[in-house]
Amino acid sequence: MRRKLIVAMLSGILCACPIEVYADAEMTQEETDMNSLSEEEYKKKCTEMWYEDITFSKKSLEGQFVKIDLYVEGTAAIDPYDLMISDKTEKYNLSSNCSLVGIYSKDTDSYGSGNDVGILYSNDYDFKNTDYVPGTYLTLYGEIIDYGIDYWSGHNSAWFMPKYIENVRDVK
Numbered sequence: 001m002r003r004k005l006i007v008a009m010l011s012g013i014l015c016a017c018p019i020e021v022y023a024d025a026e027m028t029q030e031e032t033d034m035n036s037l038s039e040e041e042y043k044k045k046c047t048e049m050w051y052e053d054i055t056f057s058k059k060s061l062e063g064q065f066v067k068i069d070l071y072v073e074g075t076a077a078i079d080p081y082d083l084m085i086s087d088k089t090e091k092y093n094l095s096s097n098c099s100l101v102g103i104y105s106k107d108t109d110s111y112g113s114g115n116d117v118g119i120l121y122s123n124d125y126d127f128k129n130t131d132y133v134p135g136t137y138l139t140l141y142g143e144i145i146d147y148g149i150d151y152w153s154g155h156n157s158a159w160f161m162p163k164y165i166e167n168v169r170d171v172k
Helices: 002-016 039-045 051-055 083-092
Strands: 065-077 094-105 110-112 117-122 137-148 157-169
Touching: 039 065, 039 157, 051 094, 051 110, 065 117, 065 157, 083 094, 083 117, 083 137, 094 157, 117 137
Parallel strands: 117 157
Antiparallel strands: 065 094, 065 137, 094 110, 094 117, 137 157
């Protein structure tokens, strides 16, 4: 009986004490539902990356949310029978057209293109490859939805799905 009374008193003391919660730590991309963020918050969470970061990474960047400056080099169609992309086409509701791009290099102040680098457009957002003709420069905020490390050539492939595109400009 005495033991039960002590336990009851201790739990009363514990319940009466205020608990401080600290929310100073900022959540990472992995901990954040990026789709629930405002445009400003989303852009702030995106990691700015360059040609060297994307093309020569030793680890997969798939699933990373990035801010990246691109140069549209051309357009292409997605092969509907390509099994490598069919699951992503369904998951992201992708358009059948894409843009082939070069990525800005801050080291050389130019645009480099690796093997297989481009923009895949989701039908859920208001972007189409016809909006960005070859020779267009732009800043993309979005997710790397497909990434491949090419150990043979050393130039990785990356496919970006934009949520926001800004600073669209023609050839300099």
